[in-house]
Amino acid sequence: MMNRRNLLKRLASLPVVGGLLGSSIPLQSLAKPGIQAKQSLFKELGIRPLINARGTMTFLSGSLMEPEVVAAINETSRDFANMHEVEDKVGERIAEMLECEAAMVTSGAACALTIGTAAAITGVDMEKIRQIPNLPGPQPEVIIQKKHRYVFDQAVRSAGVKLVEVETPKEMEEAINERTVMSLFFNGAVDWYGIEDSINHEDFVAISKRNNIPSFIDAAADVPPVENLFKYQKMGFDMVTFSGGKMIRGPQSAGLLFGRKDLIEAAKLNFSPHESPIGRSMKVNKEEIFGMYVALKHYLEKDHEKEWQEWQGRVDHIAAKVETVNGVKGETHIPKGRANVFPGLNIHWDQSKVKITPEEVVEALRKGEPSIETSAGDDELWIAVVTLQPEHVDIVARRIKEVLETAV
Known part of the structure; x- marks a missing residue:
């Protein structure tokens, strides 16, 4: 039986492989032409993308990579x-x-x-x-x-x-x-x-x-x-x-x-x-x-103070929108511990006026269009803003308001 090392030696001696390695063809040119950088793989595979307003949870794919990181991955993938x-x-x-x-x-x-x-x-x-x-x-x-x-x-x-x-x-x-x-x-x-x-x-x-x-x-x-x-x-x-x-x-x-x-x-x-x-x-x-x-x-x-102010601005924007629903109040929440110390939004309401539980809001947002992941406690809805794209902030605010308004 041929072991792994002997197989690698055999492959290295094949004319096609040897010809490529010994030629002057740039490595980058070996990539297949015409491949589109952007493909609708979510659609092709029937996977529903979501807006992450829950945080850097591994099961929600963590956070989104910075554009510079994606560029580094693409650049170094060629050699x-x-x-x-x-x-x-x-x-x-x-x-x-x-x-x-x-x-x-x-x-x-x-x-x-x-x-x-x-x-x-x-x-x-x-x-x-x-x-x-x-x-x-x-x-x-x-x-x-x-x-x-x-x-x-x-x-x-x-x-x-x-x-x-x-x-x-x-x-x-x-x-x-x-x-x-x-x-x-x-x-x-x-x-x-x-x-x-x-x-x-x-x-x-x-x-x-x-x-x-x-x-x-x-x-x-x-x-x-x-x-x-x-x-x-x-x-x-x-x-x-x-x-x-x-x-x-x-x-x-x-x-x-x-x-x-x-x-x-x-x-x-x-x-x-x-x-x-x-x-x-x-x-x-x-x-x-x-x-x-x-x-x-x-x-x-990066400018961490500027980033913090941007996060706080997202909190304020969503809070202002949902507070237009009678009985709803939004408050900035910053954990006092050592992990995940950044501003988020806690939303609570008078359930005698807005007749829906926080868990029911979570489910409605998840099943809605677009799908939005959030989390909740017994008496409030928790919104993580640090994992939102800028264009998602108003969408999240609007959808939460719509769900709460249906229960008034």
Whole structure:
């Protein structure tokens, strides 16, 4: 049976392939002529596009990429490159921008959690890299606050570790032993659960450093503000991850892992394009790597104050429109936690005058034309404006008003 490497050698020797590679034909000219840049694939496949007024949810395709990111993806799709070189050189530039020792582009923040954990276990030991997540001997352990357990810690457990829950600095200190490979801090716990951390950032880092274990913070959704990209590494966390497809507006399937150089280098060994590590199935293509680089560069350079004012203007516009319905009131809402800190709109009404529930409004907007995704609580409708295109703002305002008016 012909293996993969022999097949590649055979293909390389075929006249057609060899002729193209040895000719002077520009690589760009190999693209098929006449392909239209814009195709109605949504229509062709029967997929209904929607207006996202719910936020950067992965199941709603995150955020829309900046035009500069799309241009970078298109430009770099025309040529081949050595993926190790792409990863290394893009990582070096990202590290410069984030003022850290090392960085890499991952296939989302969840991937960063897995290969970052793997790096803490294996270092550069190739035998361990081949064996993970089924290492012989006692199971590696990761310290986490009990209040920080969350659905995405499965990405950490995928590396073959046991999560050890602690509730106080004293418990954390006592839980660390020869099997402990890392400590994990879920930065969004205060937002998800409405609770305070039982161990604050500074104590968490100090205990980790005192016991010589790497600390990892998951801050996936925690920009804006832009300062957060620098804040946690300055606190002393050894590894930091952010999502690339939320407010940085890179490819949805991209993320950032950055921090201590030895750990990032070990994470690379646990990742594609290496052929056998745990991260092989999490590969990120070169176009996404370049796209993530451009997205981060654009995000760092943009006028964040101007963008905030634009978001607030959207909130004010929608509120003014829906408040023309008797009994309806709109209020700006800015989360007080660390994740998704940007202005949104909460709309509530007197249900004795407007006889419809917020969940019924959500369903009406979803089923209407165009389809609009929103969310709701028991007594109010929640509108995310940061994922709206400028031309969608008035559409959303008009449709909400129409739905509410039908219930008056």
